[in-house]
Amino acid sequence: MRLRCAVLDDFQRVATELADWSPLADDVEVVTFDTHFTDESALAEALAGFDIVVTLRERVAFPGSLLARLPRLRLIVASGMRNSVIDYEAATAHGITVCGTASSPHPPVELTWALLLGLARGLVEEHNALRGDGPWQSTVGADLHGRRLGLLGLGKIGSRVARIGLAFGMEVVAWSRHLTKERADEVGVQLAASKEELLAGSDFVSVHLALGDRTRGLLGAAELALLKPTAYLINTSRAAIVDQDALLAALHEGRIAGAGVDVFDIEPLPADHPMRTAPRLLATPHLGYVSRANYATYYGQAVEDIAAFLAGSPVRRLP
The missing domain is CATH 3.40.50.720 (NAD(P)-binding Rossmann-like Domain)
Known part of the structure; x- marks a missing residue:
């Protein structure tokens, strides 16, 4: 049998x-x-x-x-x-x-950049307008070259995201609790003095940390408040690293330019989940490794x- x-x-x-x-x-x-x-x-x-x-x-x-x-x-x-x-x-x-x-690690790296680029150049809005009856050009893209990319985590995925950022001509900084200058130098990026410095000074912030007791809720309302109003947050790691209510509030109140998210507190995402209708959000259904x-x-x-x-x-x- x-x-x-x-x-x-x-x-x-x-x-x-x-x-x-x-x-x-x-x-x-x-x-x-x-x-x-x-x-x-x-x-x-x-x-x-x-x-x-x-x-x-x-x-x-x-x-x-x-x-x-x-x-x-x-x-x-x-x-x-x-x-x-x-x-x-x-x-x-x-x-x-x-x-x-x-x-x-390559598929989540690639999706991270798909989300970042899609946000920076307003691809969804412009595509929908072009296919419908919307205006011809309605957004002004955010530049990557010369801007600062802040990475929370510099492991297998974060280090690959970093190298692509460098190829775009970005200034790349990284932080995690145990990240050393030697590791940052090996990848060719700067070591941020603190999480707070990274958040406050970056134009794009991307999360690449494993979920654990020390990283759960790592970015709450106080941390998101440090981001520039022109900054973008990307999370293809784990939803629980970012306080979801705080992120929704920041998006609805326009306190950050936008977020690219591939991970959620509930998956599959319920039809009435607030992430489905949040403004300034480019979201995908956990496709990082797909x-x-x-x-x-x-x-x-x-x-x-x-x-x-x-x-x-x-x-x-x-x-």
Whole structure:
């Protein structure tokens, strides 16, 4: 009897197209779900008949309460090698193995710049006007060359964003709690003396930090108030790093020029969520890691993880 594998949140219905699942055909039945389960009870009911679950990034939480309701579950494969919404202790207690996959930093870097450039040059407004009956030119673009790009975080993603900023001729500064001058020099950027200095002096601020106790709510009302009224904020990292109510207030009151956001406090975003109608906001539905190459890696390595688990030698175990 074959095991059953659930692939969650396959919104684009490409999970079985972008990887070769045939090596598992004799042993595993693969079922994909193209809708998101927001209720734990509904998710528990849907997954009750599955031995394996493949989940993308941190879209779906697996707390101990859920795992206790899935006695058949034996393997979770999560894309990426970091996942903060899986209760690993509970997984171990229930005999569930958790594995990860590789993840490329390039797609979120590219989306960061898509959002930044789209905001700076008013692309959405001008496109909509051109396709409709709007005016011929209604915005004046914000320059990048010679302007300051402030980066919160200079890791795999932040450092790549920095190098593109330098290529545009921007002055790039960075800050994080443990960032050193040696690391900043290695990337070719300036080390900001403080978070406050970076926020107050930057024309564009982009967030590239991991979410944790020290970064949750890192940018609240007081920090956003430091931004210039002509500044733009980009967040393709995690929503909880920026106080969402404070950001909405800054946008509605015109205290910053705009924001580009790919991450939200609730995902998928409810139809009545205030982020859907906020002014001065360019938003995308968490597309940072959604690319053909990244998905091919995620699902291709998910197949490898499952095969290795079936062979009794799990690979890329988490945490």
